[in-house]
Amino acid sequence: MTLFVSQASDTPIYSQIEEQIKSQILSGTLASGTPLPSMRILAKDLRVSVITVQKAYENLTRDGFITTGVGRGSFVAPLGDSFLKQENIRRVEEAVENLLETARRGGIDKKQVIEIVEKYFDKEAQHENS
Amino acid sequence: MTLFVSQASDTPIYSQIEEQIKSQILSGTLASGTPLPSMRILAKDLRVSVITVQKAYENLTRDGFITTGVGRGSFVAPLGDSFLKQENIRRVEEAVENLLETARRGGIDKKQVIEIVEKYFDKEAQHENS
Amino acid sequence: MTLFVSQASDTPIYSQIEEQIKSQILSGTLASGTPLPSMRILAKDLRVSVITVQKAYENLTRDGFITTGVGRGSFVAPLGDSFLKQENIRRVEEAVENLLETARRGGIDKKQVIEIVEKYFDKEAQHENS
Amino acid sequence: MTLFVSQASDTPIYSQIEEQIKSQILSGTLASGTPLPSMRILAKDLRVSVITVQKAYENLTRDGFITTGVGRGSFVAPLGDSFLKQENIRRVEEAVENLLETARRGGIDKKQVIEIVEKYFDKEAQHENS
DNA sequence: GTGGTCTAGACCACT
DNA sequence: GTGGTCTAGACCACC
Numbered sequence: 142m143t144l145f146v147s148q149a150s151d152t153p154i155y156s157q158i159e160e161q162i163k164s165q166i167l168s169g170t171l172a173s174g175t176p177l178p179s180m181r182i183l184a185k186d187l188r189v190s191v192i193t194v195q196k197a198y199e200n201l202t203r204d205g206f207i208t209t210g211v212g213r214g215s216f217v218a219p220l221g222d223s224f225l226k227q228e229n230i231r232r233v234e235e236a237v238e239n240l241l242e243t244a245r246r247g248g249i250d251k252k253q254v255i256e257i258v259e260k261y262f263d264k265e266a267q268h269e270n271s
Numbered sequence: 272m273t274l275f276v277s278q279a280s281d282t283p284i285y286s287q288i289e290e291q292i293k294s295q296i297l298s299g300t301l302a303s304g305t306p307l308p309s310m311r312i313l314a315k316d317l318r319v320s321v322i323t324v325q326k327a328y329e330n331l332t333r334d335g336f337i338t339t340g341v342g343r344g345s346f347v348a349p350l351g352d353s354f355l356k357q358e359n360i361r362r363v364e365e366a367v368e369n370l371l372e373t374a375r376r377g378g379i380d381k382k383q384v385i386e387i388v389e390k391y392f393d394k395e396a397q398h399e400n401s
Numbered sequence: 402m403t404l405f406v407s408q409a410s411d412t413p414i415y416s417q418i419e420e421q422i423k424s425q426i427l428s429g430t431l432a433s434g435t436p437l438p439s440m441r442i443l444a445k446d447l448r449v450s451v452i453t454v455q456k457a458y459e460n461l462t463r464d465g466f467i468t469t470g471v472g473r474g475s476f477v478a479p480l481g482d483s484f485l486k487q488e489n490i491r492r493v494e495e496a497v498e499n500l501l502e503t504a505r506r507g508g509i510d511k512k513q514v515i516e517i518v519e520k521y522f523d524k525e526a527q528h529e530n531s
Numbered sequence: 532m533t534l535f536v537s538q539a540s541d542t543p544i545y546s547q548i549e550e551q552i553k554s555q556i557l558s559g560t561l562a563s564g565t566p567l568p569s570m571r572i573l574a575k576d577l578r579v580s581v582i583t584v585q586k587a588y589e590n591l592t593r594d595g596f597i598t599t600g601v602g603r604g605s606f607v608a609p610l611g612d613s614f615l616k617q618e619n620i621r622r623v624e625e626a627v628e629n630l631l632e633t634a635r636r637g638g639i640d641k642k643q644v645i646e647i648v649e650k651y652f653d654k655e656a657q658h659e660n661s
Numbered sequence: 662g663t664g665g666t667c668t669a670g671a672c673c674a675c676t
Numbered sequence: 677g678t679g680g681t682c683t684a685g686a687c688c689a690c691c
Contacts, residue, residue: 153665153666153667154666154667155666155667164376167376167377168376168377168378169378179677179678179679180678180679181677181678181679189667189668190667190668190669191668191669191670191679192666192667192668192669193666193667193668195679195680196666196667198679199680203463208538208539209678209679210538210539210541210675210676210678210679211673211674211675211676211678211679211680212674212675212676212677212678212679213538213675213676213678213679214676214677214678214679215678215679228377229376229377229378229379230377230379230387232373232377233370233373233374233377233379233383233384233387234387234391235373236366236369236370236373236374237370237384237387237388237391238391239366239369239370240363240366240367240369240370240388241388241391241392241395243362243363243365243366244363244366245395246294246297246298246359247297247298247358247359247360247362247363248298248299248359249359249360249363251392253363254363254367254388254392255385255388257360257363257364257367258367258370258371258384258385258388261364261367261368261371262371262381262384265371265375278468278470278473279468279470281470283689283690283691284690284691285690285691319691320690320691322690322691323690323691326690326691413680413681413682414681414682415681415682424636427636427637428636428637428638429638439662439663439664440663440664441662441663441664449682449683450682450683450684451683451684451685452681452682452683452684453681453682453683455664455665456681456682458664459665469663469664470663470664470690470691471663471664471665471688471689471690471691472662472663472664472689472690472691473663473664473690473691474662474663474664475663475664488637489636489637489638489639490637490639490647492633492637493630493633493634493637493639493643493644493647494647494651495633496626496629496630496633496634497630497644497647497648497651498651499626499629499630500623500626500627500629500630500648501648501651501652501655503622503623503625503626504623504626505655506554506557506558506619507557507558507618507619507620507622507623508558508559508619509619509620509623511652513623514623514627514648514652515645515648517620517623517624517627518627518630518631518644518645518648521624521627521628521631522631522641522644525631525635543674543675543676544675544676545675545676579676580675580676582675582676583675583676586675586676
């Protein structure tokens with residue numbers, strides 16, 4: 142488990158931890174059943190208060206991404222493939238809505254948006270080959 | 272000038288005001304030189320503290336979107352068309368980068384992303400006709 | 402707003418606060434839009450840490466019972482009558498399921514259960530008249 | 532002896548074990564004198580620490596439901612029928628009090644409560660026949 | 662004034 | 677060892 146938090150960022154530290162763990166679960170890097178580091182250890186690693194980590198774990202538990210119990214520790218919850226896929230799509234759709242709202246306000250039409258998307262896709266592909 | 276603020280939203284009210292005025296300027300709805308409502312009147316309309324509106328106007332002035340002078344009121348700043356266009360494109364590109372990063376992490380490929388974008392474009396088109 | 406918390410109880414203080422506020426909302430004692438005491442004030446009244454109250458308010462907000470915003474304070478959320486009724490019924494059904502499970506395990510049959518329920522109903526009625 | 536514990540549940544594992552053994556004794560499934568599985572074996576079966584099982588047995592012994600002796604193992608204690616019946620009724624009454632308190636707070640009247648109880652009784656009956 | 666975040670340190674129950 | 681709760685005290689952004 143490699144996480145990185147920025148004290149300078151304006152998004153709360155506990156959100157950063159949450160987001161990164163969620164991402165790793167959704168991308169398959171963290172498989173169901175994988176044990177998570179104990180709150181104390183992670184807190185020490187990240188040079189952060191235990192309470193901050195606790196809040197992240199609490200939210201992840203509430204949202205069903207991990208299970209956690211006193212004396213047992215925390216684990217990646219058993220998540221079906223369909224759930225993961227669905228959640229990933231939901232996130233992309235959210236980003237698309239944001240994109241289209243931005244385009245609409247700026248008077249950028251459908252054709253231009255598709256062009257920009259493809260331009261960036263190509264840029265990404267180049268990075269992978271380099 | 273029609274603005275709407277949501278007390279429930281988690282983005283600060285002054286940011287909401289800022290964003291909406293910026294949007295209207297960038298989309299051409301608010302042309303250069305147009306007078307903005309006085310802070311007091313806008314505050315009353317939105318049922319919001321004058322200080323909140325003041326903060327929004329302050330930020331817009333700082334970013335060069337409007338000019339404000341004591342006793343004169345506030346006006347949309349003279350902004351070249353090319354500047355507006357460029358700013359709009361920059362925003363869309365930002366949203367596209369965000370979208371592609373989200374897709375990449377979730378293992379959603381190019382084809383699926385394009386499909387989702389088009390699906391939402393169609394949805395938007397329907398709303399306009401209804 | 403009259404609340405009472407017991408330090409001795411084994412249910413967490415923040416849960417006690419949550420439950421009592423929920424109850425008052427569900428029973429109509431606290432109407433939609435009613436302002437809640439600020440966290441600091443309630444904490445002082447209850448002789449409890451601000452953080453404890455905060456956790457209660459956070460949970461209530463997450464569950465949609467109240468709205469809360471920095472600089473604005475907290476308010477009972479706009480909840481439809483049907484929602485309130487539905488939530489109340491849900492709670493009773495939960496209690497009934499628990500009751501029947503207990504009865505089933507102990508070999509107490511339907512007739513006896515109804516008898517006990519009516520006995521307690523009568524007892525309650527007497528208390529009201531006394 | 533068939534027991535099942537849920538790691539996910541928020542009630543402690545030792546309580547789950549306790550409750551289930553108590554239930555089986557009270558319902559007559561486990562008769563007086565019946566030998567209980569050794570702590571080690573039960574621990575292994577349930578994939579749980581021996582200490583956890585020990586705590587459950589300890590509490591059951593303290594409450595008089597079982598007897599335990601070093602080198603002899605554990606057995607269901609000799610419990611009179613009247614004791615069992617009385618204990619069962621006590622539990623049901625507890626559940627009824629909880630139910631009525633919930634109903635009272637939610638403004639659900641006697642008639643509705645009885646209806647819900649009967650609805651759930653019918654549902655239970657159906658399950659048995661299926 | 663308000664709530665949101667973070668800290669350090671404590672005690673507890675559970676495994 | 678683990679996580680859950682509570683404390684007191686701090687700083688911040690928002691209204």
